[in-house]
Amino acid sequence: MEKVLHFIDGQFVESADGRTFDNINPATGEKIGTVAEGSKREIDQAVAAARRAFKTWGKTSAAERSVILHKIADLIEANLEELALLETADTGKPLSLSKSLDIPRSAYNFRFFGDFVKGMSTETFEMEGVALNYALRRPVGVAGLISPWNLPLFLLTWKVAPCLAAGDTCVIKPAELTPMTATKLAEICKEAGLPDGVLNVVHGFGPDAAGSALTEHPDVDLISLTGETSTGKAVMKAASSTLKGLSLELGGKNPNIIFADCDLEDALETTIRSSFVNQGEVCLCGSRIYVERPLYDTFVERLVDKASKLVVGDPLDPKTNVGALIGAEHLDRVEGFVTRAVQEGGRILLGGKRPEQLAKGAFFEPTIIVDVDSSCEITRQEVFGPVVTIQPFDTEEEVVALANDTSYGLGATIWTSNLKRAHRVAGEIEAGIIWVNTWFLRDLRTPFGGMKQSGIGREGGVHSFEFFSELKNVCIKL
Ligand SMILES: NC(=O)c1ccc[n+]([C@@H]2O[C@H](COP(=O)([O-])OP(=O)(O)OC[C@H]3O[C@@H](n4cnc5c(N)ncnc54)[C@H](O)[C@@H]3O)[C@@H](O)[C@H]2O)c1
Numbered sequence: 001m002e003k004v005l006h007f008i009d010g011q012f013v014e015s016a017d018g019r020t021f022d023n024i025n026p027a028t029g030e031k032i033g034t035v036a037e038g039s040k041r042e043i044d045q046a047v048a049a050a051r052r053a054f055k056t057w058g059k060t061s062a063a064e065r066s067v068i069l070h071k072i073a074d075l076i077e078a079n080l081e082e083l084a085l086l087e088t089a090d091t092g093k094p095l096s097l098s099k100s101l102d103i104p105r106s107a108y109n110f111r112f113f114g115d116f117v118k119g120m121s122t123e124t125f126e127m128e129g130v131a132l133n134y135a136l137r138r139p140v141g142v143a144g145l146i147s148p149w150n151l152p153l154f155l156l157t158w159k160v161a162p163c164l165a166a167g168d169t170c171v172i173k174p175a176e177l178t179p180m181t182a183t184k185l186a187e188i189c190k191e192a193g194l195p196d197g198v199l200n201v202v203h204g205f206g207p208d209a210a211g212s213a214l215t216e217h218p219d220v221d222l223i224s225l226t227g228e229t230s231t232g233k234a235v236m237k238a239a240s241s242t243l244k245g246l247s248l249e250l251g252g253k254n255p256n257i258i259f260a261d262c263d264l265e266d267a268l269e270t271t272i273r274s275s276f277v278n279q280g281e282v283c284l285c286g287s288r289i290y291v292e293r294p295l296y297d298t299f300v301e302r303l304v305d306k307a308s309k310l311v312v313g314d315p316l317d318p319k320t321n322v323g324a325l326i327g328a329e330h331l332d333r334v335e336g337f338v339t340r341a342v343q344e345g346g347r348i349l350l351g352g353k354r355p356e357q358l359a360k361g362a363f364f365e366p367t368i369i370v371d372v373d374s375s376c377e378i379t380r381q382e383v384f385g386p387v388v389t390i391q392p393f394d395t396e397e398e399v400v401a402l403a404n405d406t407s408y409g410l411g412a413t414i415w416t417s418n419l420k421r422a423h424r425v426a427g428e429i430e431a432g433i434i435w436v437n438t439w440f441l442r443d444l445r446t447p448f449g450g451m452k453q454s455g456i457g458r459e460g461g462v463h464s465f466e467f468f469s470e471l472k473n474v475c476i477k478l
């Protein structure tokens, strides 16, 4: 049984009132440990520690911080097996995915920002003969980092690495459903020589709990959240009273647009991934598939055939492609969406139910639904599960309108061999991240984030530093 503790000012501690909550493995339904349940008291202690540590960490050089970030990356790589097992036990995702995606990318997040910070520059503007302006980049202070359960260490380190690289200190509030790798990260940071108080972890819940205590805290300067759009709204409200800087990476309902002139094999192979990888619990998953009419029947038939071959099962089995959803509550939610899609006229071509032989865990079959339109709930709301819809379209204008008919604007995928059309459609889609003939291909220097209700701000490369640091202009009269 794992006992997951907070990490405050360099110490692993229980909650002052001794409260804990259970940690459940969603693939077995079994309790695998207890987690310290933090409240305002632990958040206060962690913020105070982070503020004290900022006095020295904020004054270290980029080169010193870079060395520590690389050590953290080394240690994540050295602990890959253990971290992957913890991640899979918490989430239910295939161990093969934790090993190939979650943990390697977590290490790379530190390596990338450890390198990037050494090459940072600022701007200079000369007013010829009058004055010289130059900008200085300075850390902001204490950041609250709030992460989701779907890619726990991956998305947490995507915030922690630039935060530390920029010279800020942090208080992390991991998702309550996936606490283990955050505490393990704290151990790694300590071993890498990160000074006490620079990184703190407080476990617990969101509303009226550790999460809201962090977002309301007067001594926290920044909040970076990845989570649901409704959480983003609550966090924005809470952060407004003390005017904190906000970065919000929220939900998506991403279109996957397939023109008849695409490379069909490539489109099918990648669509299997963009639909069902991580049980569809990736904010970038292309859950609304639009196929140009001449290809529609073939595409639907081939996609159903390929998806039917995906192995749903024990996350520890190397043959498994689709593991368990995050928990019983989420499983009910996903199933509810499918039931209502059928009530609205949707036809299930594959899946749509819990696999009978896996009744103990939160498993759901890869599901493909047709005969829906943009008035149906299933095409409008984020399901965050292994469920996609497919609709035919006739013209480019029509599909652009369909793709944009959503309150979200995170990602989109376009499949075509027509170069002009690819550029044209990419320019028209209202989303922050557009992939053409690929999906989830990431260059960490590029801006990453959502339009509309998918978020505020961008992460990645210099954009992360824009958030985690302040620029001040110095004007010198000549
Ligand atoms: N845009 C992106 O990059 C991205 C990436 C991954 C996930 N997501 C989104 O995240 C969602 C799934 O993750 P989730 O269910 O963990 O999200 P969630 O919003 O339920 O929780 C995210 C985090 O916020 C905390 N939280 C919840 N309410 C809070 C409050 N009132 N104050 C402070 N903290 C609060 C939670 O405890 C958790 O740590 C999906 O909507 C998905 O699209 C977005």
Ligand SMILES: O=C/C=C/C=C(\O)C(=O)O
Pocket (backbone or CB within 6 Å): 150, 151, 155, 158, 281, 282, 283, 284, 442, 448
């Ligand atoms: O579930 C959401 C996935 C987000 C991915 C990233 O933030 C990234 O690749 O940097």
